Amino acid sequence: MKKYLGIFLLIMLVSGCGQKTYVTIDYTDGYKGAAKLNPYLAAQTFLREAHSAEVKVKNGFVRYDAETGMVISPASTLSSEIMVKKMLRWVRNGGVYVCLLERGEKRWVDIGENCDHDTSDWGWDWNLDEVDNEPLDYLLDRMSIELIDDPSGKTTGGKSYRGDPKDPVVLGEELPLVETVQVEMNGTDYELQLGGTQVMKMNGSLAYNDVTDGEPHHRFLGLEHGSGRIYFITDGRLFRNPYLVMSDHAAMLESMRGEVSADIVFGYGNRRGFWSLMISYAGPALLGVFALLVFWLWKSIPRFGPLLEIPESHARDYAQSVSNTGRFLWKYKSAGVLLTSMRENLLRRSGMFNTEGQAQEAMIETFAEKSGLDVEEVIEALTRENINEAGDMVRITRNLQTILKSL
Numbered sequence: 254m255k256k257y258l259g260i261f262l263l264i265m266l267v268s269g270c271g272q273k274t275y276v277t278i279d280y281t282d283g284y285k286g287a288a289k290l291n292p293y294l295a296a297q298t299f300l301r302e303a304h305s306a307e308v309k310v311k312n313g314f315v316r317y318d319a320e321t322g323m324v325i326s327p328a329s330t331l332s333s334e335i336m337v338k339k340m341l342r343w344v345r346n347g348g349v350y351v352c353l354l355e356r357g358e359k360r361w362v363d364i365g366e367n368c369d370h371d372t373s374d375w376g377w378d379w380n381l382d383e384v385d386n387e388p389l390d391y392l393l394d395r396m397s398i399e400l401i402d403d404p405s406g407k408t409t410g411g412k413s414y415r416g417d418p419k420d421p422v423v424l425g426e427e428l429p430l431v432e433t434v435q436v437e438m439n440g441t442d443y444e445l446q447l448g449g450t451q452v453m454k455m456n457g458s459l460a461y462n463d464v465t466d467g468e469p470h471h472r473f474l475g476l477e478h479g480s481g482r483i484y485f486i487t488d489g490r491l492f493r494n495p496y497l498v499m500s501d502h503a504a505m506l507e508s509m510r511g512e513v514s515a516d517i518v519f520g521y522g523n524r525r526g527f528w529s530l531m532i533s534y535a536g537p538a539l540l541g542v543f544a545l546l547v548f549w550l551w552k553s554i555p556r557f558g559p560l561l562e563i564p565e566s567h568a569r570d571y572a573q574s575v576s577n578t579g580r581f582l583w584k585y586k587s588a589g590v591l592l593t594s595m596r597e598n599l600l601r602r603s604g605m606f607n608t609e610g611q612a613q614e615a616m617i618e619t620f621a622e623k624s625g626l627d628v629e630e631v632i633e634a635l636t637r638e639n640i641n642e643a644g645d646m647v648r649i650t651r652n653l654q655t656i657l658k659s660l
Contacts, residue, residue, distance in 0.1 A: 255646055259630055263615060268594060274508055277542055279418040279419060280366065280418050281364070281365050281366055281418040281419070281423050281424060281471070281476070282365050283362060283364045283365025283366075283368065284363075284365070284494065285364070285485070289496055290359075290515055291310070291359070292363065292494055293325075293492060293493060293494070293519050294492045294493045294494055294496045295493075295498075296325075296492045296493075296494075296497055296506060297519060297585065299490055299497065299503060299506065299515055300506070300510055303507060303510065304517060305321065305514065306515050306516045307334065307513060307516045307517075308516070308517045308518075308519075309516055309517070309518045309519070310518075310519050310521070311518050311519070311520045311521065311575070312359065312521050312522075313522070315330075315518055315520040315522075315574045315582065317339055317340050317342070317343035317413060318343070319346075319515070320515055320516055321343070321347065321348065321515055321516050321518055322347075322349065322514060322515030322516055322517060323349040323350075323351065323491070323509070323510065323512075323513045323515075323516075323517045323518070324348070324349075324350050324351065324517075324518045324519075325351040325353070325355030325517070325518070325519050325520070326339075326351070326352070326353065326354060326357070326518075326519065326520035327352075327353045327358050327489060327520065327522065327523060328352050328354050328355075328389045329357075329358060329522060330520050330521065330522025330636040331352075331388035331389050331392060332388060332522065333388055334387070334388055334391045335365030337388050337391055337392050337395075337643070341392075341395065341478065342479045343481070344479060344481035344482070344483055345478060345479025345480060345481060345482060346481065347477065347479075347483045347513075348483070348484050348513075348567065349483075349485065349509065349512050349513050350481070350482075350484070351481045351483075351484045351509065352392070352449070352483065352484065352485050352486070353486055353488075353489030353492075354389075354400070354449060354486065354487050354488075354489070355375050355449045355450060355451070355488060355489065356375055356448075356449070356488055356489045356490050357486060357489025357490075358489075358521070361430070362497050363390065363425065363490070363494065363496070364422075364423060364424065364425040364495050365423060366415050366416070366417070366418055366423055367415070368422065368423060370411050370429050370430060370449050370466060371409075371410070371411030371412070372408070372409045372410060372411055372423065372448075372449075372450045373410075373411065373634065375449075375450055381462030381642060386450060388486050392575070394484065396476055396478070396485075397455060397456045397457030398454070398455060398456070398474070398485065399453070399454045399455075399456055400451045400452070400453060400454075401451060401452060401453075402452075403431070403448065403449065403450055403452050403456055403469065404452070404470065405468075407430070407432055408430045408431060408432060408447075408448035408449055408450070408488075409450050410430060411430060412557075425496075427503070428446050428448075428471040428490060428496050428499060429448075430448045431446040431447055431448040431488065431490075431654070432446070432447060432472070433445070433446055433500070434446075434447055434463070434466040434467075434468065435463070435467060436464060436466050436467075436473050436505070438464045438475065438505075438508055438636050439508060439511075441504075441508065443499045443500075443501040443504060443505045443508070444471075444501045445466075445473060445491055445498060445500055445502060445505060446448075446474060446491065446502075447466075447472040447486065447487055447488045447502060448487070448488040448490070449472060449487030449488040451487060452470035452471060452472055452476055453470065453471040453472070453485060453487065454469075454470055454471070455471065455474070459476075460476070460477050462477050463475060463476050463477060464476075464484075468602060471485075471487075472488070473485070473486055475485075482512065484509065491505075492506060492654060501603070513553055518645070521613055540624065554573050574587070579591060583643075583646070586641075588640055588646055589638060589639075589640070590651070591650075592640070594648065595650070595653045595654075595657075596634075596635055596653065598657070599635075599653060599657050599660075600616075602657065602660050603616060603619075603620070603660055617631050617632060617635070620635075620656050620659075622660040624655045624656045624658075624659040625655075625659075625660065626650075626652055626655060626656070630652050631652070631656065633649060634652040634653050634656065635651050637649060642647075
């Protein structure tokens with residue numbers, strides 16, 4: 254009996270050594286592929302099925318033209334006052350602009366354990382130290398809107414969901430830090446879940462067709478501007494992929510779409526426009542152009558640059574050399590050197606050259622008779638000094654040549 258009991262215990266021991274214990278760990282990563290790269294993919298797909306015109310995505314400059322009917326974009330895409338003025342002109346002509354004041358940029362992660370709903374980061378930009386609010390402030394001032402901190406405190410704060418893969422926020426089943434607001438538009442009531450660290454306060458009176466959420470401090474405003482309309486929404490999450498199906502978010506988007514028949518554009522503004530860059534960086538750019546211009550002048554103009562090497566041999570045209578010499582002497586008030594040479598040659602050819610180089614009276618009369626010039630002209634040609642006028646120089650030189658040819 255003991256023998257069989259020992260064999261049984263040995264078998265149990267050997268079989269137990271091969272068993273392993275497993276622990277299942279859940280981890281919710283979030284969206285993959287196109288839905289991760291485009292947080293408004295669901296909204297765009299929804300609009301493409303309902304809208305007759307084209308639904309586009311723009312990562313850079315948005316063209317506010319007649320072919321564009323509606324633009325949906327975060328407030329951070331308002332790069333300059335020039336772009337705001339251009340957008341307002343487009344709205345006055347019938348366009349619809351949807352301004353997502355906070356949490357509308359592409360970079361935010363909505364679901365998964367790495368989701369970031371902490372509102373302490375909502376005022377900071379991906380590439381810049383802080384969002385440039387001047388264009389947005391200009392737009393809000395034009396529309397008589399003032400942004401103030403959320404007085405309720407219900408939509409600010411946040412926490413980390415790391416290590417909690419089954420939390421409803423991680424799974425996209427719950428939208429945190431929001432209030433439920435009621436908006437009446439076109440005779441229909443819409444229930445929206447909106448958050449945001451700031452709310453809107455109207456400093457002017459509302460028009461008859463303006464749309465609000467009915468609260469003293471608004472999270473949703475639809476204001477007429479000319480023939481078009483501008484929507485201001487404090488929280489851009491209502492149109493993002495996991496939250497479009499919640500409450501009446503999709504129905505509200507459909508109602509807003511019904512106001513236009515042209516193309517709908519989702520503008521992300523990852524790349525700034527040319528004029529925005531020029532306004533921000535024109536100073537350094539112009540300074541660089543000026544430095545390049547000075548360097549080019551230094552290299553290209555020999556007078557201000559390094560001395561040019563003189564070639565060892567160079568053939569020059571004799572007439573050109575004489576002409577250059579004459580210009581040089583005339584420029585530096587030394588034209589008398591040229592006249593002296595011509596006068597000495599003339600006297601030498603006539604055979605009347607004396608040791609003092611003075612012209613005799615009989616010689617002057619002979620020159621006048623042979624050349625046909627007046628005696629005064631001959632005397633001027635042979636004796637005048639300090640010639641400063643170009644016309645006098647030409648006349649005296651011509652008279653000397655006439656006398657020389659007559660000999």
